Amino acid sequence: MLRPTQWLVVTGGILWIATATLAVSGARQENHKKPKMIDQDPVKNATAKVERGRHTFRFDTFGDQAFWGDTLKLHQAIEGAALGGVGPGVSPRTALAVGLKVDIDALPDEIRGRLARGAISLDNPAVTLALLKLNAVLGVTGVFNSSGSLQSVGIQCALCHSTVDNSNPSLCVGAIVPNPGTGCIGHRLDAWSNRDLNVGAIVALAPDLTAFSTVLGVDQTTVRKVLQSWGPGKFDAELILDGKASNPQQVSDGVVTRTNVPGATLIPPAFGLGGVNLHTWTGWGSVPHWNAFVANLEMHGVGRFFDPRLENAAQFPIAAAHGFGDLPHIIPDDDLITSKLSDLQFYQLAIPSPQPPAGSFDQAAAMRGDELFSGKAKCNSCHVEPSWTDPGWNLHTPAEICIDAFQANRAPDLRYRTSPIGAIFTHTKGGFYHDGRFATLTAVVDHYNTCMNLNLAPGEKGDLIQYLLSLTF
Numbered sequence: 001m002l003r004p005t006q007w008l009v010v011t012g013g014i015l016w017i018a019t020a021t022l023a024v025s026g027a028r029q030e031n032h033k034k035p036k037m038i039d040q041d042p043v044k045n046a047t048a049k050v051e052r053g054r055h056t057f058r059f060d061t062f063g064d065q066a067f068w069g070d071t072l073k074l075h076q077a078i079e080g081a082a083l084g085g086v087g088p089g090v091s092p093r094t095a096l097a098v099g100l101k102v103d104i105d106a107l108p109d110e111i112r113g114r115l116a117r118g119a120i121s122l123d124n125p126a127v128t129l130a131l132l133k134l135n136a137v138l139g140v141t142g143v144f145n146s147s148g149s150l151q152s153v154g155i156q157c158a159l160c161h162s163t164v165d166n167s168n169p170s171l172c173v174g175a176i177v178p179n180p181g182t183g184c185i186g187h188r189l190d191a192w193s194n195r196d197l198n199v200g201a202i203v204a205l206a207p208d209l210t211a212f213s214t215v216l217g218v219d220q221t222t223v224r225k226v227l228q229s230w231g232p233g234k235f236d237a238e239l240i241l242d243g244k245a246s247n248p249q250q251v252s253d254g255v256v257t258r259t260n261v262p263g264a265t266l267i268p269p270a271f272g273l274g275g276v277n278l279h280t281w282t283g284w285g286s287v288p289h290w291n292a293f294v295a296n297l298e299m300h301g302v303g304r305f306f307d308p309r310l311e312n313a314a315q316f317p318i319a320a321a322h323g324f325g326d327l328p329h330i331i332p333d334d335d336l337i338t339s340k341l342s343d344l345q346f347y348q349l350a351i352p353s354p355q356p357p358a359g360s361f362d363q364a365a366a367m368r369g370d371e372l373f374s375g376k377a378k379c380n381s382c383h384v385e386p387s388w389t390d391p392g393w394n395l396h397t398p399a400e401i402c403i404d405a406f407q408a409n410r411a412p413d414l415r416y417r418t419s420p421i422g423a424i425f426t427h428t429k430g431g432f433y434h435d436g437r438f439a440t441l442t443a444v445v446d447h448y449n450t451c452m453n454l455n456l457a458p459g460e461k462g463d464l465i466q467y468l469l470s471l472t473f
């Protein structure tokens with residue numbers, strides 16, 4: 001046993017060694033770099049994440065130019081034969097007519113002035129290339145050679161989930177009727193669904209659709225026909241999983257009944273998703289699930305994706321045959337998607353609700369509609385205020401909403417997701433429900449009236465519609 005004096009000597013020695021070690025390591029850190037102070041303020045962190053997420057949403061191709069450019073050669077169709085590509089090329093007039101949007105804030109003052117004066121030709125594909133060089137076309141990025149010709153082209157989330165405001169209606173050419181409140185050239189409205197965008201017509205321009213025809217097991221002419229059947233504001237995310245191009249079941253809008261309706265669904269907004277459990281029309285999964293799904297499987301970015309539900313060959317024959325449920329095993333440094341999912345999710349959840357323009361709905365009628373929504377019309381039993389979807393597992397069987405099961409059967413849970421209908425005034429174009437089967441809100445309300453035996457009087461239906469137009473999230 002040590003005597004107290006000996007103990008002091010020993011502990012003193014240990015303390016001295018510890019202090020000396022600290023001093024040395026401190027000096028070592030001084031020599032290299034100052035120890036990094038980690039800022040633990042979650043608010044600052046959230047702001048930085050939202051800013052990075054916004055950049056990804058608007059500008060990140062995730063390396064997908066290897067697909068849209070190198071494989072499909074879409075850039076050659078944009079350029080046109082006169083500039084070294086193929087075909088007539090895509091003039092700004094054509095680009096705007098297929099629903100592409102131009103960001104006015106990316107244009108120098110001088111160009112804005114000339115556009116406003118009509119001093120820039122909208123029929124020349126070279127102008128489209130100039131717009132791409134300025135990074136002014138929403139959701140499309142051109143990759144240019146040093147000679148100035150287009151080498152490739154990539155797409156971003158903003159292509160389908162953005163539009164521009166109506167600040168410059170005079171700059172919208174032709175007989176294009178944009179979404180309510182939106183134009184062709186204006187300030188970005190991130191996450192609004194672009195209901196003017198004809199994705200199918202744009203993809204069908206690509207000179208080489210072998211990538212699709214090989215996967216789908218049909219010829220390129222058939223692929224083009226299917227793409228051209230989609231129409232504006234729609235895209236078919238499930239086509240490359242199950243190869244089902246159209247709905248053979250009966251689709252009724254309450255007046256006309258049709259079969260073989262194209263399988264494409266309306267592009268939904270990418271805002272208003274906070275507090276919402278499952279996403280997409282058929283509830284495929286969370287926001288990060290779907291963002292990874294789209295970035296990998298639809299945009300053809302370079303990343304990693306895992307969803308073993310796609311191995312179900314009976315439901316997803318094409319996905320199962322091509323191993324889409326487990327894509328690919330790459331090293332983290334090559335993965336251009338996964339590291340961005342967190343910020344991308346943050347950004348989408350942070351987007352504030354668009355506000356219905358003053359005078360766009362009748363306030364008194366909306367107040368009466370509010371009572372009906374959670375009362376006689378029973379809407380609030382699924383569209384629960386204020387997330388406007390069911391808190392929890394927000395899926396319903398096709399029978400519950402009295403429609404056919406075609407699209408529900410193309411997703412793992414065989415159900416439809418209760419649409420979060422906040423800010424629905426931003427997407428009244430293209431119809432309602434996943435395939436736009438109901439042209440108007442009147443048709444939607446009439447459908448529920450019959451489906452759920454609501455017995456709504458005409459005035460009550462009108463009030464309910466005014467309330468729907470007033471919703472925010």
Ligand code: HEC
Binds near residue numbers: 268279
């Ligand atoms: C080619 C057009 C297109 C592109 C590009 C695109 N989306 Fe979508 N997005 C759609 C369509 C169509 C749906 C509906 C799919 C369905 O229900 O099957 C959808 C659904 C969504 C949803 C679900 C919304 C809801 O109401 O639950 C989110 C979130 C989303 N997309 C985010 C993104 C993000 C982030 C990107 C970029 C990584 C992206 N999308 C790229 C067309 C697109």
Ligand code: HEC
Binds near residue numbers: 379418
């Ligand atoms: C049983 C649950 C349920 C009830 C009750 C219900 N809805 Fe829905 N609602 C849904 C589902 C599910 C969808 C998505 C349909 C689809 O994907 O085609 C939807 C879609 C909608 C849409 C279309 C959204 C869009 O973006 O196209 C509107 C509008 C709507 N509902 C309004 C109402 C109103 C008004 C009522 C009351 C009269 C009501 N809903 C009652 C489940 C419900």
